[in-house]
Amino acid sequence: MKNISVDIAVIGGGPAGLAAALEAKEQGAGRVLLLERDGDLGGILQQCIHDGFGLHRFGARLSGTEYAQRYADMVRATDIEIKLDTMVIELTKDRVIYAMNPTDGMMRIECGAVVLAMGCRERxxxxxxxxxxxxxxxxxxxxxxxxxxxxxxxxxxxxxxxxxxxxxxxxxxxxxxxxxxxxxxxxxxxxxxxxxxxxxxxxxxxxxxxxxxxxxxxxxxxxxxxxxxxxxxxxxxxxxxxxxxxxxxxxxxxxxGLIPENELSRGAQVEMDNKTRGPVLDNNFMTSVPGIFAAGNVAVVFDLVDYVSASGAAAARGAVRFLKGELGGACEYRPVTAGENVNFVVPQRVRTDAEGPTSFYLRVRQPLKKVRLVCEEEGKEIASVRATHAAPPEMMSFEAKLSGGALTVSVTEV
Amino acid sequence: MAQYTCIVCPNSCLITVEEGENGLKITGNQCKRGEAFAKSEHEHPLRMFTSTVKIEGARLPRLSVVTSGEIPKEKLFECQKALNHVVAHAPVSCGDVLVKDFCHTGVDLLASRSMK
Amino acid sequence: MLEKTVNEMLAKTFPDEKVTATVDERRIVHLAGECSTYQTLIDVGHAVAHVEGVRNVVSDMTARGVVMKKKDYTPFVEAGEKKGVVEECDVLIVGAGIIGCGIAREIAKYNLKVLVAEMGDDVSTGCSKANNGCIHHGMAVKPGTLKSEMNRIGNKRYDDWERELHVGMIRPGYLEVVTKMEDLPKVYARFELGLKNKVPGMKILTPEQINEIEPAYEQNGIHPVAALYLPNFGLVETPYVCVALAENAATNGVRFLFNTTVGKVLTEDHKIVGVVTNKGIIKCRYLVNAAGMYADDIAEMAGDRLFTIHNRRGTIAIFDKATPPTFHIPTAILSGLVKKGKNVESKGGGMHPTPENNLLIGPSAEEVPDKEDTETYEWGVDYCMECCFQDPLLHKGDIIKIFAGARPADFMEDFTIEMSDVTDGLVHACCTQSPGVASSPGVADRTVGIIVDDLLKKGEDVHVKPDYNPYREKPVEFRHMTREEQDALIAKDPRYGRIVCRCEQVTEGEILDVLHSPVVPHSITAIKNRTRAGMGRCQGGFCQPRVLEIIARELGEDWIKVNLNGEGSNILVSANREEGDEQ
The missing domain is CATH 3.50.50.60 (FAD/NAD(P)-binding domain)
Known part of the structure; x- marks a missing residue:
């Protein structure tokens, strides 16, 4: 059996995985390995031929295939190792991946950090x-x-x-x-x-x-x-x-409906959130298992691919920090509470040593008009967003500068 | 007076267009692109066109395609039918022009992914 | 005399029903008339069957407002007669369910030419397709019945089938548990019933002994005071058993004719000479009636109207492997167990693991007039959930598949395995509702014995073929191998390196293996039954297009010809716009 050792392994070559691998590389990670079970990169975007993707990320109205192609081309321009037709069949909590394909056989991959980007499946x-x-x-x-x-x-x-x-x-x-x-x-x-x-x-x-x-x-x-x-x-x-x-x-x-595909995560004993059906994440997009991060639809079903890519990049930044030892040792968490009208917020918790800007994603419980989103840290407002409306199908996003306290996020009509 | 739901971005603004003496009066939009959309939608609706064509010598039998710009809405089915005569040959790069001035719309038909 | 008794009973028990009974010299009761409801029709049939001296019950009864469908065989016969004689054999088995496949496998050892005619496109497409795969312990059947005997023999013989054919059986045993001291007599009563049914290895266990073999009770706050342990209880995936049997039969020369419906039985002088199928006329000397739900039609075609089959539908639900069974040992809790709407003739299931450790609940037991009615309803699933003694760990939301199957029951509620006493060469192996799966090896042995004895009686040279091979090699099951074994396998054959079904970890190599096996599967479901591809939580959402592609490629079939399960169930209806296509 082939033994491989990498700094960061990304499981899944869809939009979350592509963004994670790319960001990991840009943040200076050494050996980055991208594992994809299909014969090509892009994940589900390969069959999304319609347009409307990438307004945030590229400022253009791209088809799903074009969006994936742009990312795939960027990834291929780096020295990120890509293994296609490769199925990950097991992940351990010690960050060992067992993956297989016809040419490499069964591989045992020891990873400094892992980014889960397996996406979701359909009900x-x-x-x-x-x-x-x-x-x-x-x-x-x-x-x-x-x-x-x-x-x-x-x-x-x-x-x-x-x-x-x-x-x-x-x-x-x-x-x-x-x-x-x-x-x-x-x-x-x-x-x-x-x-x-x-x-x-x-x-x-x-x-x-x-x-x-x-x-x-x-x-x-x-x-x-x-x-x-x-x-x-x-x-x-x-x-x-x-x-x-x-x-x-x-x-x-x-x-x-879509269900995050977390069988590998469960195998690694990652703590799950019943609401999102994805792993419980912290402000670095790290799961409850140190060194295992999650992004994209495996974490929570997103509506916009732009957010998926952004979460992939955020998880990769967390993974690189983990490699540098910045997230090591014991730490404490403070909860991110879904307040008024909010169904859930991802990440679900923040580290007490958290600092700097972090992106959050949430869905409201019911349709609302003229809303104001407020994020409070220990009772103090640290971020707010206004919008003409909010509705359950549309994810909301905001960025907040953290200093490690408990957060409450609410959305109210104004 | 006519109302249109803007399709430019997820905000889906409900825009009102009134024909006045000084041209169109457009309200309800939150951005410039919305105004442009409403004007176009009122005068001559346009849509992006995406579909697939046959590809030979590639990993998959179909290649996704997109028009380089919007086309008149009423030409969607005509364009779809015209695709039946288009066959791409691998390798193709994303953005390659497959048909120039597709169906006399003034825009080109492009490959929307690369395929070997 | 018997006719009078039956009619008097009917008048007394069902005074409002306009039903009359006639009895022939074989003591077969023929019922006609209209019942007020379909359930009453069933009750009438059962009540008549219970009258002493009745051999069996044939029904032409109808129920008010209920369509009683009768299969029209005319088009099959017309098509077949046009084609003329296409095959000749010694023994033709009708039906490739677990009974037909079992008989095919056991008779394949003899120097006989054997064919199997199956209306479906694969083995196990009827009653065998959808059941809970129980190898019943045989304790709970009515003592003295043929069922009881067949269950006992069949259960034991599964060890041979497993050893020789790798049918995928496990024997977790069974526990009947009581949690109150006052229910202790229930355990003793069940033990005594088991003794009457000659069940081997039964034990009454103390709480300590129970906890030792099944700690999950205490862990879940259930405190047994005693239990009846039935170690011979086993579990299989019935369609897979059929595949294993059929493959071995085919290896030994039996040929399976799929999509072949018998529409007429040909006799001369009350002796079987052949059948007309939609594929042509097949001449034969023995006709084995293993037609399951349609066994009464075959019997009637052969001039031996002996029984009527009714469909007792069973709804079953399968859970995600992430919700494993609470109890490793299938369990019935006898204390305080009350099942609403429980069918007296079929126990109906509870909850137990499948051989691959999915939790299965059910089946329900619902009498339905249409033989092909395997529709699911919400109440069927609710019944199954109720069977689970309100296990708090179970949530309907973890169900990945709901389906329903059929039990081919006659009104006697016992098996019929015999040479016809009116049509020579017709051998019935039918009415095998629960415990049909458990009994199938016994049914096979008995049926083959009837034919071989008859041949010997007629002075024919019938003997075991010198080249008979009782073994079927265990197929590659990638998911059960160690990582090292998997690595070595891929190195030897890279086709095992591509996972096609992610949920059940089925490789392309395994699918190719079955596509080149002795009984070639043609449909998505046929592949699923052999390899488990598509059986997992995404139910083929991921692998179906990939399996479809492999079938088309390997069998040289057009994509739009590939079926989900049987003729007319194509998944795709047309190719997308072709070049030059004007739509």
């Missing part, structure tokens, strides 16, 4: 308790996107989409352009799941109806989908009797 039909038969033609939006955009095949002729998050909206447009009739987008919540601008350019432009407060409650068809039953749902997301309607279709696209 499946059983996970949203979709009852009925289990025929072909029920696919997650990501699978449909891969089949259409990367493999060049269509999985249906007439589709119903469950879930109005951005992925569902984007796929409605994409399928329509490729000749699939999209009967409608159904959203169990009483409001749109994604961004309004995506509803405008993905649904309204193509006259695709959006049905909020409605869900797909049954799947019909033994071999292939023959249709779905949709119904109005109450606050408990259960069908309201008498509102059921049968919609014939041969494809049900599920855009019903």
């Amino acid at each position: 499946t039909a059983s996970q949203v308790f979709l009852y009925g038969f289990r025929p072909a033609g029920v696919l997650t939006a990501g699978s449909v996107q891969r089949y259409i955009n990367m493999e060049g095949y269509l999985p249906g002729k007439t589709a119903v989409i469950l879930g109005s998050g951005d992925i569902g909206l984007i796929m409605a447009r994409r399928m329509t352009l490729e000749g699939i009739t999209v009967k409608g987008v159904y959203e169990a919540a009483p409001h749109l799941g994604g961004l309004m601008r995506n509803k405008v350019q993905c649904l309204d432009d193509y006259n695709i109806p959006l049905h909020v407060g409605m869900s797909v409650v049954r799947v019909h068809g033994k071999k292939r989908v023959e249709g779905v039953t949709v119904a109005k749902v109450g606050p408990d997301f259960r069908a309201i009797p008498g509102t059921e309607e049968f919609i014939p279709c041969d494809l049900l696209v599920l855009a019903v």
Whole structure:
């Protein structure tokens, strides 16, 4: 078995991992190894051919593929080692990675620090308790996107989409352009799941109806989908009797949420946050296991790739500090509390020796208008942001200069 | 009077356009780009166009493409249809022009990723 | 006389139902008429079956407002008759579930030409596809039944199947626990029932002994006062057992004809001479009826209407491996256990590990009129959750897969394994609902014995083939190897170096192995049943396109022809715009 020793290993070559590897290199890390299970860099962005990426990071409206390409090209211009087609199958709490590919075989990689950037996976039909038969033609939006955009095949002729998050909206447009009739987008919540601008350019432009407060409650068809039953749902997301309607279709696209992919993290005994379903992070994006950092959708599901990249870079800066011994020894933490209207904040805690600017990411609990975000450290306001609105699908971000105290973040209408 | 939801950035401003004697009166936008969007949306809506074309000799069978600028909204399907005649050949670099003046829109069709 | 008794019982027990019974010389009761509900229809059938002297029950009953579907075999027969005779064999087995595959494997040792006709596209696509894989201890069955005997023999014979075929069985044993002293008699009663069923190795354990083999009770605040320990209880993945059996049968010369539906049975002088399938006419001397849910149709086609099969559906849920089973030893807590809506004929499941240590809960037991109804409903899952004695560690949110399967039950609720007494050469191996999986080796042995004895009686030379190979090599299971072993394997063959299914750590090499195995899988599900690719928490979200690509590549098939599970279940419907395509 090959034994390898690196300063920083980054698990995952998507936007978080690319940004982390690049930043680690720029911060002067020695041997940086990027491990990617696919045959190319870019992660899920490889199948995100639509535009709207990179407004913050590059000041341009790029397609997902272009955004990934820019980062991949920057990474390839450095001496960062890239291992493609490489699956990490185990991470220990002592920062030993077991990874494998056809040419290297099984590798044992000892790492000075590790950045977790494995991204997320999609919720499946059983996970949203979709009852009925289990025929072909029920696919997650990501699978449909891969089949259409990367493999060049269509999985249906007439589709119903469950879930109005951005992925569902984007796929409605994409399928329509490729000749699939999209009967409608159904959203169990009483409001749109994604961004309004995506509803405008993905649904309204193509006259695709959006049905909020409605869900797909049954799947019909033994071999292939023959249709779905949709119904109005109450606050408990259960069908309201008498509102059921049968919609014939041969494809049900599920855009019903993403789950951070933390199996490796759990194996390394990283403490998890039930809210974000990602690791509990500190202001250096370090997990509860010293030297293991996390960024991007493995930490918390982001909405903008720009934030994903930023978190990757932040985790890499933390990893480099760890290598330098700046984060060693015993330390204490102070909590970052989700205050009024706030569902969660990442990072979830700060070190008492924290100092300097740190970025935080949060989601609100419900839609709000004309808001003010306030971050208090031990009761003292250290950051505030104003915005015209806040909504659960849109992550909010702010930067605060820390001095090691407990934080509370709240968002209120003003 | 007409209202448009701006698609330039995630703020999704609801912009009102009124036709007055002194031209268009645009309100509700938070930035200059929003004003430009509303004017364009009112007079002649434009959209970015992204899709895929066949590629030969590459790792994958499809290459993602993007137009170098926005195209008239009503030409989206025509452009999509025109892609059926486009075949790229690897290697391709991100930004390579695949078709000049794509469908007489005045913008080019570009590869939106590199592929070997 | 019997007819009178049955009708009197019906009039007394079901005064409002318009049902009449006729009884033939074989003491088979034929029921006709309309019942008020489907459940009443089932109750009527069971009540008649309980009348002393009744051999079996055939039903033409209907239920008010319920569509009682009958499969139309006409198109299959028309297609087959056009094709004429395509195959000839000694023994044709109908059905490649665990019963059919077991028989195929056991009969393959003889100098006979054997074919298996299966309507699905792979082994294990019917009742065997979706169940909890229990190798029942055999304690709880009704003593004196054929089920009891088959369960006892089958359970023991799984050791042979495991040793020779690597069917993937584990024997964790089973514990029936009481937590109150006043429930002690329950343990003794179960022990005595076990004695009647000749269950080997049973023990009544003290709290100390229980804690030693299963510390999880005390850890979870359950304080057993005694338990019945049934060490012979085992677990399998039923579809995988079918694969192992079929592969070994194929190695020994049995051929499997998939997508082949028997639509008509050909007889001459009340003797089997062949069948008409959609793929053509197959001539044979023996017809083994292992058709599971459709065994009654096959029996009727062969002129031996002996029983009626009804579908007792079972809903099952599988949990993420991150939520491992609380108890290593499958457990029933007898104290205070009340199951709502419990079906008296099928125990229904509880919670136990699968051989790969996923937690499985269920199955439920729901009588449904449609034989192919494997739909899931919320209440099915809720029933399964209720079976878990409110384990606080269990959350519905950790479920990764909900599915439902079918039990092929007759009204006698016992197996039928016999040579037909009206059609020579027709051998029934059916009505094998629970504990069918556990019993399958016993059913196979008995069925093969019937055929071999009959051949010997007819003076034929039937003997074990000199080149018979009882062994199936253990396939590569990358996930169970040490890192060193994995490294060495990749060095030897780099195809094992590419993980295709991340959740279950299945390599491309393993998928290629099964694609070049004796029983070639064609669908995504067939690959899943052999390798576990797609069985994990993402349910194929990651690996399905990759598996599809490998199937298409290796079998030379178009992507849009690759099915999820069987004909007509293609995942993709068309290629994207081709060059020059005008849409």
